[in-house]
Amino acid sequence: MTAADAIDIAVRLTDVRLDRGAHTVLSGIDLEVPRGSITAVLGPSGSGKSTLLAALTGELAPAAGTVEVLGQRVPHRQRDLLELRKGIGVLLQGNGLLTDLTAAENIALPLRTHxxxxxxxxxxxxxxxxxxxxxxxxxxxxxxxLSGGMARRVALARALALDPPLMVYDEPLTGLDPIASGVIMSLIARLNATLHLTSIIVTHHVHETLPVCDRAIVIANGRIVFSGTPAELEATDDPLVLQFLRGEPDGPIAFDTAVRSEAA
Incomplete structure (x- = not known):
């Protein structure tokens, strides 16, 4: 890897294996996220999307392989990890707003803390x-x-409080109606462009997410089964990927609630 490569790549995973206890959730994961891009991480519920997110933020150490974020390998020491996390804004699926604080006070919290x-x-x-x-x-x-869409936008503003170069969105459309979903996706695209961010959207909402993305990956059966542009994804004839895109109950992706609960 050259110095130029390190500058151009915001996130790199190399031959990563991620375990939850004795269960391997993902294996053989190779992924590069270019700086300035919007990348969608797609897959059915329980496929390991949240596990991948945990590896990016250092919550889960890889059992094998390397995870690099913003030009450095994700550290193990707590102090170093906290420093790295200042550069990663995370929009949580449930917003995570403190109910006894106003919207402004919630957004101010990271600034007052750090x-x-x-x-x-x-x-x-x-x-x-x-x-x-x-x-x-x-x-x-x-x-x-606040309405659901407003609360999601307040949570987004809080995630942006420290001006992180990398934003990770964990199921940003959960619980939102179509109009609010459109507002959030448009906002993600606009902020990525105007603030020169790199964004990773972890989601199972395919059709709402693809229009704002530069690249997409699909996770299923413990591995990456597709990596490419949204146009390439929509043109794929891979039966495993098509099953997910079409929402078909029968196919190469097994519907096994026991396995999925372990992988979530």
Whole structure:
């Protein structure tokens, strides 16, 4: 790998195996995510998408192979890992907003925890993040006063609080109606372009996600079964990938709830 390669690649996994206890969830995983791109990680429920996310953030150490994020191998030491995580914004599936804090206070939390910025500067940054997600006047609202789409955008603003170069979205469309889903996907694309981010979207919502992506991978049966552009994915004749895209219950992807619960 040359120095130029390291600069151009935000995430690299090489021959990675990921285990949960005695169960191997994913194996033989090779993946490169170019800087500035939007990559969709697709697959059925229980296929290992969340396990892959855990490896990117250092929550789960690989049983074999290497995971590199933002030019460095994901560290084991807690202090080094915390430093790396400052560069990774994560939008959680359930938003993770603190119910006793307002929207503005939720967004300010990472800034107050990880920086020594004066209150006036923090307040200004929070206002900028709220404006970036189209919620400039919602700062005084509590999570219970927000719609599902609004709460997701507040969570997104909080994930962006420390200006991370890498954003990871964990099922960003869960629980949202079609209009709110469209708003979120459009927002992800716009923020990626204007803030020069690299984004990884972990999801099973194929048709809503592909239009904003540069590349897509599909995980099934413990491995990557497709890697390419959205156009290449839509043109595939691979029966395993087609089963997932069409939502067919019968095919090479076994419907086995016991196995899937272990892989989740």
């Amino acid at each position: 920086t020594d910025l004066p209150r006036a500067v923090v307040d200004r940054l929070v206002a900028m993040k709220l404006h970036a997600v189209g919620l400039r006047t919602a700062g005084t609202l509590y999570p219970r006063e």
